[in-house]
Amino acid sequence: MMKHQSCSWKFFTISCLLLLSPVFVSSKCTRKAHDSHDQNTSEALKYKLIAISSILFASALGICLPFFVKNLSYLHPDREAFFLIKAFAAGVILGTGFIHILPDAFESLTSPCLVQNPWEKFPFAGFVAMLSAMGTLMMESFATGYHKRLELRKPQPVSGDHEENSDQDDNGAGGVHIRGPAFALKRANSSDLNRHRIVSQVLEMGILVHSVIIGLSLGASKSSKTIKPLVAALSFHQFFEGVGLGGCISQAKFKLRAKVIMILFFSLTTPTGIAIGIWISRSYNEASPMALIVQGILNSTSAGILIYMALVDLLAADFINSNMLYSFWLQLGAYLTLLLGAFSMSLLAIWGGN
Numbered sequence: 001m002m003k004h005q006s007c008s009w010k011f012f013t014i015s016c017l018l019l020l021s022p023v024f025v026s027s028k029c030t031r032k033a034h035d036s037h038d039q040n041t042s043e044a045l046k047y048k049l050i051a052i053s054s055i056l057f058a059s060a061l062g063i064c065l066p067f068f069v070k071n072l073s074y075l076h077p078d079r080e081a082f083f084l085i086k087a088f089a090a091g092v093i094l095g096t097g098f099i100h101i102l103p104d105a106f107e108s109l110t111s112p113c114l115v116q117n118p119w120e121k122f123p124f125a126g127f128v129a130m131l132s133a134m135g136t137l138m139m140e141s142f143a144t145g146y147h148k149r150l151e152l153r154k155p156q157p158v159s160g161d162h163e164e165n166s167d168q169d170d171n172g173a174g175g176v177h178i179r180g181p182a183f184a185l186k187r188a189n190s191s192d193l194n195r196h197r198i199v200s201q202v203l204e205m206g207i208l209v210h211s212v213i214i215g216l217s218l219g220a221s222k223s224s225k226t227i228k229p230l231v232a233a234l235s236f237h238q239f240f241e242g243v244g245l246g247g248c249i250s251q252a253k254f255k256l257r258a259k260v261i262m263i264l265f266f267s268l269t270t271p272t273g274i275a276i277g278i279w280i281s282r283s284y285n286e287a288s289p290m291a292l293i294v295q296g297i298l299n300s301t302s303a304g305i306l307i308y309m310a311l312v313d314l315l316a317a318d319f320i321n322s323n324m325l326y327s328f329w330l331q332l333g334a335y336l337t338l339l340l341g342a343f344s345m346s347l348l349a350i351w352g353g354n
Helices: 002-024 033-040 041-071 080-109 124-153 179-218 222-253 257-278 289-319 327-351
Strands: 164-169 174-179
Touching: 002 179, 041 179, 080 124, 080 164, 080 179, 080 222, 080 289, 124 179, 124 257, 124 289, 124 327, 164 222, 179 257, 222 257, 222 327, 257 327
Parallel strands: none
Antiparallel strands: 164 174
């Protein structure tokens, strides 16, 4: 568990360093000067500080909400309301990947500020997103396989519920093979728990990469007209994302320390990115080739992770669940809430001027 968190922290740190590298890179390509009249630094700073507090509150509320309501009987994982909420959260994450992140990646990697060869001759954003999705599949597969093999190597407890078959070799040494419903159920529960933990960690990693990018971009912006609509849009965006991620973390049943770390990481990443953006706003040039390439690749990676997680780990698992398959009205409700989640993120893209 701590090993997974250490890897996520290293990846997050490397991403931040790569994003900050354009501060030290000079470039001939700069943004168009049509927004120069709107660069009221003091007013922009005021909205940035409002954004930090608003996004921090919305992120913390969203990710903690599933923990606040988990003891309500009608939100139990086997109840219909739980499936509807998860479908809505999956729609939010799917919309984030397709509507918010992937278009930004294409915009960065096809910018006129980059040399034509090779950036305009090959769809690098889609290519990196595809590799990211396949990499997520492989990582999940290897991690799940490792945990399953680990379970098989554990000694099987003997209880009255089990059948005992003793096989003796030529020297009289015997081995006990235990089979029984209680142990099979325990193994299945352990396998599901490991899957939920892997899903929640990979999902958070994908969200964090995107969060630090949008925070850095907002903090480095000097236009109050650009920042104002983003404050509300990003607050709702982080709240909905937090609900989806918080539900996954709640299902994973981490220890308290791990839960607190994951909640703090999600809640603080975007506000920290804004604060760093404010600090470097005088020297940061988001139109430099290095910044565009790094942002484009990281956004593509994040999009691939989130799209895969939403479709495979959040939606596919629930939509083939027996409770879903045996109830037409639950299926219909889940599809409607899925569409509602995706459309809500689409509306936020219009609102935020994505």
